Amino acid sequence: MLGAAGASVLAGCSSSPSTSSSTTGSPSGGSTPGVNTGTPKKGGSVTIGTLAEIDGFFPPSNHWDTNGFLYANTVYDPLMWVAADGTVQPYLAKTLTPNADSTVWTMTLRSGVKFSDGSELTSTVVKNNFTALAASALTGTALKGITSVDTPDPLTVVYNLSAPRPSFAAGLTTQVGYVVGQAMLDQTAAGKTPNPIGTGPFIYSSWQPNDHFTATRNPNYWQSGLPHLDQVTFKPIPDDTQRAATLKTGGVDLILTNDPVTIKEFTGSSQYQLVDSLTDVIGEPTMSFIMLNTAVAPTNDLRIRQALAKSLDVKQLLKIFGGGLTKAINGLFQPGSPYYVSDTGYPTYDLAGAKALVNQYKAEHGTPSLTLSTVTDPRLESVVQIIQQMWNQAGFDISVASIQQATLITDFITGKFQAATSYQFGAVDPDLNYVWFSTTTVSPVGGIGLNFPRNTDPQIEFSLQSGRTSSSQSTREVAYKKLNQRLATDLPYLWLEQYPFAMVGDGRVQNFAGLTLPGGTAGYGFDEGIIFPSQIWLNG
């Protein structure tokens, strides 16, 4: 997943689906808030208040954040998805099997699955989707290493990889795992912007950007009995307070939020059900951080990055803006993860140390000045102002820039930033974050590169390759622990907090966080804010 909106303490951009969720509040008609395994009722419509608008439905070219995946799970299906036990299971695919060394992955598709335009899901369509994704500057990097795709029969797709990749299946839970109809591929190639054509539970009805996206029930959906609702509508409501107020006034039935104040407000409510993403982490949760560009001055100087880290009082920041909801973090992985290291070597708050480093730099180059970019959000703008004060105290000359989400992500990709707030790295498997850290995805400033901070550390690449190609858990643990430590040394990211997502529903809305995978096993129904609208039903 690339791109995001809104704000916890900090925000900017997010990664692939992760696997964490917890539920609080009072249930209505079920044993757990957001999950109801009772007999669903058919019909009705649900309106969901989201954080922001997306820029389109086409996986190869649009920047999908949490909102993008919500829309995608409405009109499309992912090839694979995450099960409740953390394993990756087939969804639109029927099976996915590796060869002995995980260099060839064979996928069989479900038969009889049709797109919303009546065309059939075939291996050729899946291959053509792959071709479009691989050719895209946005998604192509994630598919590097897949040397060819074969279609021996209409329902079999064979992915040939240049090197072993045990985590290949997890990659198909991300944006590159969503399949669109052939007509959509063709029309887009012809320069048109077609309406989405998918195999999903709902069919596109209307989209007025910044106002609403509505989809109606797919009567021919391949999953028997789904969806339960007749219609689902998404309404972007950018202001956190107004989104919560709209839920309270009945203007929407569900809201997505990443605002600690809103999460705390609805936690424990008897009227509403709240599901959040802060506990019970199985994969890697999304992290908030400030990203530093290691390819431009002055953040290309390690002393500057160290000084910025040492002068950032994260605990104070979270106390002011986090409402005690989250804790400061020191790296990519959290307690409970097999890759967690309690002391990564990440700098602790030390203003005197920061000042000394700044003075060293000043003697050589003059006062270090840089711009801290953030997304346009009143709350975030307040947060970065405090950060600006902290850094100025250490001797920096900091200016702040507020930029729209999509534009900021473009700046990340092209390396046109110095420091920027962001969130990312939620993933069921750490290998899914390969492209963000790899030296192979570094481009010069102005070029397209998914290693946004342009950090070129050969030890990181070695660790990433080791983790990617090995199926030995102990080898992988060593590799990713090393990655975590190198990130703390190189400091392309200044870590802040585990990023909170929550979905809040009124009492009528059932099973919005529940998911049963097509194979019958329990799936992750609330994955960093991403839900499956096909599972929702209304009580009364």
Place this chain on the structure above:
Amino acid sequence: MTKYFIRRFLQLVVVAFIISVLCFMLVHLLPGDPSVVILGPNDTAHNRAVLFQQLGLNKPLYQQYFVWLGAVFHGNLGQSYLNHESVTHIVATGFPIDLELIVISQVIAFAVAIPLALVTSRRPNRALDNVSTTSTFGLLALPPFVIAPIMVAIFAVGLHWFPATGYVPFSQNPAANLHDMILPSLAITAGSIAVYYRLLRSDLISTLQEDFITMARSKGLGNRTIMWRHAFRPSSFSLLAAAGVNIGALLAGTFIVEYLFAIDGLGYSLVQAVQQRDYLVVQGIALVVAVAYVVIQFIIDFLFTVVDPRVTRE
């Protein structure tokens, strides 16, 4: 009179022409390849080549201007590079929302400010006048982003009288549309009420000291007649001028209210486009808003002649 309007119309045409040149130049004055400005940084070389062909980007600038102007006259303002939405569609959906917000808010503002000014100007510095003057001064100090959340907390969340966010087009459901627009309109009305009230009150106090008012009183005319028939019209000059400027400023200037109430109006679209560097959207909206502003000033000029026909002789 006819000469006056012809002169004004010609001025309008000249200003509109200058606006169109400036809006056209927006894309060309930015550094770098105009095709990158129009299509964004991530589009393909093929699409850039097609755009060059379509817009004649390799032709002299004046020729490009006429190609662009021709497209504008055919209702083609280009499209957003982000979601490929037509700019004409963005304007067509956003402009009526802004217009409705402005009309409702201005009707409320006039409905409150004019009667209040008529009443208080008759007896200045009395209790009602003092209360009104102080209250409107307070309203002037309260920006929409403060008023809006307070109103939502009271009237939407507390009393459930109005929705907290959302918008239904008038063509779909007029009653629901008006219901949705009340709170956003009230949020931007406060400032207008304060300005209109204070201007009109001040002018009325001055007019009421004129000889023709003394004459009217000596003829035994009632207060209501004097105020409405004799004092209001000559006192409304400043009010009209202020309304013209205010309405112009509100065109696409209602961003905060549209953001808070999640209404996809022109102001919201414009600010988003600026932040996303979606220059064709900025260009299209800027053109429409600027031309609308000029047209509004033309209408205000016409209204001046109604209030005081001597204007045409100047």
